[in-house]
Amino acid sequence: MTIELGEHEINFSPRTAVKGHILADYLAETTVVIEASKESIATEPLDSQPWELYTDGACGLEGSGAGLVLTSPEGEEHTYALRFTFTATNNESEHEALLSRMRIAQQLGIKCLDAYVDSQLVANQVNGLFEAHDASMQCYLELVQKMIEEFDVFRLTQVPRGQNKKADALSNLAV
Numbered sequence: 001m002t003i004e005l006g007e008h009e010i011n012f013s014p015r016t017a018v019k020g021h022i023l024a025d026y027l028a029e030t031t032v033v034i035e036a037s038k039e040s041i042a043t044e045p046l047d048s049q050p051w052e053l054y055t056d057g058a059c060g061l062e063g064s065g066a067g068l069v070l071t072s073p074e075g076e077e078h079t080y081a082l083r084f085t086f087t088a089t090n091n092e093s094e095h096e097a098l099l100s101r102m103r104i105a106q107q108l109g110i111k112c113l114d115a116y117v118d119s120q121l122v123a124n125q126v127n128g129l130f131e132a133h134d135a136s137m138q139c140y141l142e143l144v145q146k147m148i149e150e151f152d153v154f155r156l157t158q159v160p161r162g163q164n165k166k167a168d169a170l171s172n173l174a175v
Contacts (some may be wrong), residue, residue: 049073050112050153053101056167057093057119064088066097067170070105080104081170094119095140097167098126098156102147112153116163123158 054069064087068080082100084093098117105113117123124130125141126148132138148154 050114050155051105051110053105053113053115054159054167055094055097055101055115055117056170057088057090057095057097059088059090059093064090064093064096066093066100067167068097068101068104069166069170070101079166079170091119091121092136092140094122095137095144098122099140099143099147102144106147106150111151113151113155115154115156116159117156118159118161118163118167120158123156126156 051073052071054071056067058065058067063083065081065083068082070078072078080101082097084096088096094117098115101115102113121130125132125137126144132141
């Protein structure tokens with residue numbers, strides 16, 4: 001590879017963190033902070049229309065993380081970039097992303113959730129089309145299924161990566 005690049009006087013330089021800081025600054029300026037007490041959660045009826053949830057997990061040499069985008073029926077968007085403090089495979093990161101957002105949705109009192117993931121494995125395992133053979137995947141699947149029971153309506157759909165760009169960008173920011 002080096003010889004091929006050298007022939008054309010192309011030098012390889014690793015990516016810098018400058019772009020990540022720009023995206024982080026943008027998200028910090030535009031992200032809405034939700035502060036809710038248990039009393040307000042219990043009294044607000046949030047289950048009339050479905051909320052939309054887009055998640056994506058990522059892993060790299062420096063760690064793993066998740067990107068989460070939750071949109072209310074009124075179009076209000078809540079975005080999160082989570083960096084995991086443990087090592088995880090890409091599939092584990094995808095499951096962690098879904099679980100993290102489901103927990104947040106439950107804390108907000110959301111009862112109707114349409115979730116979208118770009119992971120074919122996660123979507124098909126949760127929807128019962130694929131079996132989870134690995135022990136860690138079985139544990140994740142059991143956790144997701146238990147959390148699904150807390151929602152009145154829960155639908156999980158696999159979408160192409162192009163329809164999951166915001167969550168993907170957030171997950172890459174977290175890594």
